[in-house]
Amino acid sequence: MDPTKQKIRDILSVRLKLSTAVAKWGDDDPLFGPNGLGLDSIDALELVLGLQKEFGVTIEDQAMAVKVMASINTIAEFVHAHGKA
Amino acid sequence: MGRRKPMGGDPLSHLPHGPSFRFIDRILEYVPGERVVALKNVTFGEPYMPGHLPGSPSMPGAYLLEAMTQTAGILLSAGSPAYLARVRDVRAGRAVVPGDRLTIEANLLQGFGSLHRCEVKAMVDGNITCHAEIVLSAGSKQ
Numbered sequence: 131m132d133p134t135k136q137k138i139r140d141i142l143s144v145r146l147k148l149s150t151a152v153a154k155w156g157d158d159d160p161l162f163g164p165n166g167l168g169l170d171s172i173d174a175l176e177l178v179l180g181l182q183k184e185f186g187v188t189i190e191d192q193a194m195a196v197k198v199m200a201s202i203n204t205i206a207e208f209v210h211a212h213g214k215a
Numbered sequence: 216m217g218r219r220k221p222m223g224g225d226p227l228s229h230l231p232h233g234p235s236f237r238f239i240d241r242i243l244e245y246v247p248g249e250r251v252v253a254l255k256n257v258t259f260g261e262p263y264m265p266g267h268l269p270g271s272p273s274m275p276g277a278y279l280l281e282a283m284t285q286t287a288g289i290l291l292s293a294g295s296p297a298y299l300a301r302v303r304d305v306r307a308g309r310a311v312v313p314g315d316r317l318t319i320e321a322n323l324l325q326g327f328g329s330l331h332r333c334e335v336k337a338m339v340d341g342n343i344t345c346h347a348e349i350v351l352s353a354g355s356k357q
Binding site: 171172174175178179191192195 | 300301325327328329330332350352
């Protein structure tokens, strides 16, 4: 597995305490919304902080977060483009 | 960084709470959107003191956390309600007792939509009695 995606899964598992759900989650599956992992805005903030700490990437606002944090794959693409993964 | 300045008018008017549920007395320092320092003179006259605890009065930890949350709330826009969304990394030190001059310092770490993440320290005589990261939601309950 792409180490970046594994680290993203680790953030979701540890910081957001979603280890069981994340293990079954596909890289393209939605993280938010009615078919997502049931994350709320506080979880979004937690994920933003986790990505910032792990990869040094900054997600400045919710509009950007909606695009970047759509799935594990979209996060990985953002990290590859902007981070220190 | 913003410029430090004293807060004009009634600083506690930023709080939506009524006087009976205000756990800070006044603002010592205020940098809008960045930092606020509040003061609470803890006395035996607090309504909860006789019951917490008889013979060994101290400020309940939950009330101390409320005072810290109210202080952080000053950083949000005046007049708009803010709700406690998350508290993490709470570390408590010695008890806060009558006679203590409690200073509470809140620094805004990050804003994210309606969420505001703050680092808040409560101190007595320069020693930290409680430290926490507090997330407030402005304008809506989570």
